[in-house]
Every structure is written in structure tokens, then in C-alpha cells.
Amino acid sequence: MNTSQLARNIAPQSAPGIGFFERYLTIWVALCIGAGVLLGQLMPDFFRAVGSWEVAKVNIPVGVLIWVMIIPMLLKIDFAALGQVKAHVRGIGVTLFINWAVKPFSMALLGWIFIRHVFAPWLPQDQLDSYVAGLILLAAAPCTAMVFVWSQLCRGDPYFTLSQVALNDAIMVVAFAPIVALLLGLSSITVPWDTLLTSVGLYIVVPVLIAQVWRKTLLKQGTSRFQSVVAKLGPISIAALLLTLVLLFAFQGEAILDQPLVIAILAVPILIQVVFNSGLAYWLNRKMGVQHCVAGPSALIGASNFFELAVAAAISLFGFKSGAALATVVGVLIEVPVMLAVVAVVNRTQGWYERGLQESRT
Numbered sequence: 001m002n003t004s005q006l007a008r009n010i011a012p013q014s015a016p017g018i019g020f021f022e023r024y025l026t027i028w029v030a031l032c033i034g035a036g037v038l039l040g041q042l043m044p045d046f047f048r049a050v051g052s053w054e055v056a057k058v059n060i061p062v063g064v065l066i067w068v069m070i071i072p073m074l075l076k077i078d079f080a081a082l083g084q085v086k087a088h089v090r091g092i093g094v095t096l097f098i099n100w101a102v103k104p105f106s107m108a109l110l111g112w113i114f115i116r117h118v119f120a121p122w123l124p125q126d127q128l129d130s131y132v133a134g135l136i137l138l139a140a141a142p143c144t145a146m147v148f149v150w151s152q153l154c155r156g157d158p159y160f161t162l163s164q165v166a167l168n169d170a171i172m173v174v175a176f177a178p179i180v181a182l183l184l185g186l187s188s189i190t191v192p193w194d195t196l197l198t199s200v201g202l203y204i205v206v207p208v209l210i211a212q213v214w215r216k217t218l219l220k221q222g223t224s225r226f227q228s229v230v231a232k233l234g235p236i237s238i239a240a241l242l243l244t245l246v247l248l249f250a251f252q253g254e255a256i257l258d259q260p261l262v263i264a265i266l267a268v269p270i271l272i273q274v275v276f277n278s279g280l281a282y283w284l285n286r287k288m289g290v291q292h293c294v295a296g297p298s299a300l301i302g303a304s305n306f307f308e309l310a311v312a313a314a315i316s317l318f319g320f321k322s323g324a325a326l327a328t329v330v331g332v333l334i335e336v337p338v339m340l341a342v343v344a345v346v347n348r349t350q351g352w353y354e355r356g357l358q359e360s361r362t
Contacts, residue, residue: 029333032242033263036249037256047250051320059315062247066312067207068240072233073308074211075218076148077166084163091285091294095164098281098302099142100175106276107139108132108183110269119265124258127323129189134327135269136183137313141176142168143304147297150304150339154346156297164301172306173204180313192317199316203309241308241332248311248329251320266330271338278303278342282349286356295353296346304339307331 040047053060085092111132120128142165151161177200181191218226249256256262281302285295310328318324 024336026333026336028238028242029245029329032245033249033256033333036246037253039246040250040253043250047247050247051251059320062244062312062315062320063202065240065244065247066203066308067210069237069244069308070203070207070312071211071214072230072237074169074207075215075230075233077169077208077211078162078215079166079170079212081159081162081166082170084159085167088157088160088163088294090288091160091290091298092164092167094281094284094288094290095298095301096167096171097284098277098298099168100171100179102280103142103273103277103302104136104140104179104183107135107269107273108187110272111135112187114265114269119268122259122261122265124323129187130318130323131266131327132187133184133189133318134310134314134322134324135266136187137180137317137324138270138305138307138310138328138331139273140180140183141172141306141309142301143306146335146339147301147304150300150343151297153340153343154296154300155293156300157291157293160294161297161301164297168301169208173200173208176200176204176309195317196313199313202316203312241311244311245329245332248315248320248325252326252329256326262326263330263333266327267334270331270334274303274338274342278345282346282353286353289357291357292350292353296343299346300339300342303342304335305331307335 050061051059115123115128115131115135123131147165148158148161150156151158177196181193181196184191215226218229278299282295282299285298290298307328310331311325314322314324314328
């Protein structure tokens with residue numbers, strides 16, 4: 001059995017149910033917010049020093065932490081699964097439409113409505129553009145790793161999930177920067193192209209290459225070895241995310257203390273975006289006669305975000321203290337409870353969904 005065949009055999013089983021760290025991610029994030037704000041007030045000189053450790057506008061401590069976050073997640077992706085795309089053309093077509101033609105643009109619209117208009121009087125005026133930019137970054141990259149968990153919880157087809165994630169990652173390498181630049185430009189936000197392209201290289205291209213080389217090396221050592229390493233890296237990845245959040249909120253502490261409603265306000269467009277995109281994907285799959293085991297993960301992939309990449313890009317483009325960084329962190333805060341709610345809806349509506357398929361065939 002060659003490496004790619006081995007990878008296809010183990011990938012669906014290599015995504016366990018939601019683990020301890022992931023299940024309570026919202027609680028950990030909330031604790032990190034508190035810890036970061038407190039430490040930022042108690043040790044301002046230390047965190048200013050950490051913020052100054054930069055090379056070419058890339059903060060070294062955060063860059064390392066983000067690689068520790070992202071690479072274990074990309075390790076699960078098998079690009080050989082792209083050969084399975086033709087087996088799920090309609091479901092993949094719906095998800096690609098939602099991910100790349102609807103979600104980033106709908107989020108830009110929601111940001112314009114809620115941040116620039118509805119809630120503008122309650123937000124710091126000098127951060128409005130930055131908040132919108134953070135929301136755009138959050139929506140511009142489809143989720144990579146947690147999708148495997150959501151798919152399993154809704155009894156989704158593992159091969160569809162694997163092929164869809166692999167395809168989205170391949171597209172993200174070339175599409176993330178142009179879409180972000182387009183939407184930032186449409187939102188009248190200056191696009192720092194050099195920093196944007198550096199972010200894509202550092203936080204997408206290089207981690208993908210490292211993860212794929214590491215994946216092939218592990219697979220040559222056997223299935224059990226691969227699964228063991230993936231399982232051990234999961235908590236490490238989450239820990240790196242949480243430590244990054246402590247650093248972020250150490251810098252954001254004063255802004256949060258001055259504007260405690262900011263987090264709740266930023267959550268509004270994110271919540272609407274999740275409900276809208278997951279519902280639209282689910283409905284389109286039903287209209288197109290796609291099986292429920294594909295429609296479920298399709299809706300979940302269409303709604304969730306690659307928040308690790310969004311946080312990294314926001315820090316690189318706008319800095320620790322920016323509203324963009326804060327907006328992406330709000331996405332992390334609400335990701336797990338919101339996506340679990342979407343999973344529950346998908347599972348409870350299976351009967352309604354399948355009745356619609358039967359009616360369309362008669």
C-alpha cells in the first residue's frame with residue numbers, strides 16, 4: 001500500500017470526537033481574556049517588550065505560536081483526497097459557492113451595516129475600519145481542522161469532508177490574499193500588499209508544505225504512529241492558541257476595559273453570518289438532491305472559519321492592539337457553542353431534509 005492510499009484509509013478515522021480542550025474552548029478563551037487583561041495591567045513593560053520583538057513586521061513569539069497552532073491541523077489534510085471530488089460534485093459545488101462567493105462578501109456587508117452604522121455610536125471611531133477588516137479576515141478562510149469534528153458529530157460522509165477540506169486548502173493558497181485585498185479595498189481600507197502576501201506565505205504556504213512533508217514521513221512509519229502524533233499534537237495546538245490570546249488581550253486590555261460591550265457587538269455580525277451561510281448551504285443541498293450525510297458537513301464547512309489564520313493575518317496586517325485582532329478573537333470565542341448549535345439543528349432536521357429528497361424524486 002502506498003502513502004496516499006494509506007492516508008485515505010486512515011483520514012476518516014483520524015478525526016476523533018470533540019475532545020476536552022475543544023469542547024470547553026469557549027471557557028478557556030474567556031479565562032484567557034481575563035488573564036490577558038489582568039496581566040497586561042500588572043506587567044505592561046513586559047508585554048510592550050514582547051510586542052517589540054519583530055522582524056519584517058512579524059512578531060516572532062506570535063509567529064512561532066501560530067505555527068504550533070496551524071501545522072498540527074494541516075497535518076490531517078490529505079491532498080490526495082482531491083481525486084474524490086468528482087464523487088460529490090453537487091455538495092462540493094454548494095460548499096465552494098458558499099465559502100468563496102457568499103461568505104466573505106456577506107460578512108463585509110454585515111460589517112458595513114452593524115459596525116459602520118447600527119453600532120457605530122458605541123464603538124471607538126478610530127477602530128471602525130479595523131473591526132470591519134477583522135471580520136473580513138475571519139470570513140475569508142474556510143475552516144480546516146475542526147470541520148472533521150463537526151462532520152463526525154452530524155454523521156457526515158468522511159470522504160466528502162476530507163475532499164472538501166483538501167480542495168478548500170488548495171484554493172486558499174491562491175485565493176485568500178486577492179479576496180481579502182478586494183474586500184478591504186471595497187471597504188475603503190488601505191491594503192498593505194507586502195504584509196498581506198507575507199502573511200499568506202508564512203501562515204498558509206509554508207505551514208502547508210511543512211505539514212505535508214511531516215505527514216508523509218509519519219505515514220511511512222505506519223498508521224498507529226501517525227494517529228498517535230496527531231492525537232498528541234491536538235492539545236498542544238489549542239494551548240498555543242490560548243497563549244496567543246493571552247498576549248492579544250494583554251495588549252487589548254485598556255480598550256476592553258474602556259469599551260466592555262465591544263465583544264458583544266462584534267459577535268452580532270459573526271452570529272448572523274453563521275446562521276445565514278449554514279442555512280443557505282443546507283437549503284441549497286436539499287434543493288439539489290444531495291444526501292443528508294453530505295449536506296450536513298457542507299453546511300458546517302460553509303459556516304465555520306479558519307480562525308487561527310484570521311488571528312495570524314490580523315496581527316500581521318494591523319498589529320496586536322488593533323480592532324482587527326480583537327474581531328478575529330471574538331470569532332474564536334463563539335466558534336464552539338455556535339457550531340455545536342448548528343450540528344444540533346442538522347441532526348434534528350434530518351427527517352425533514354430526507355422527506356424533501358423523497359418528494360423531489362416522486
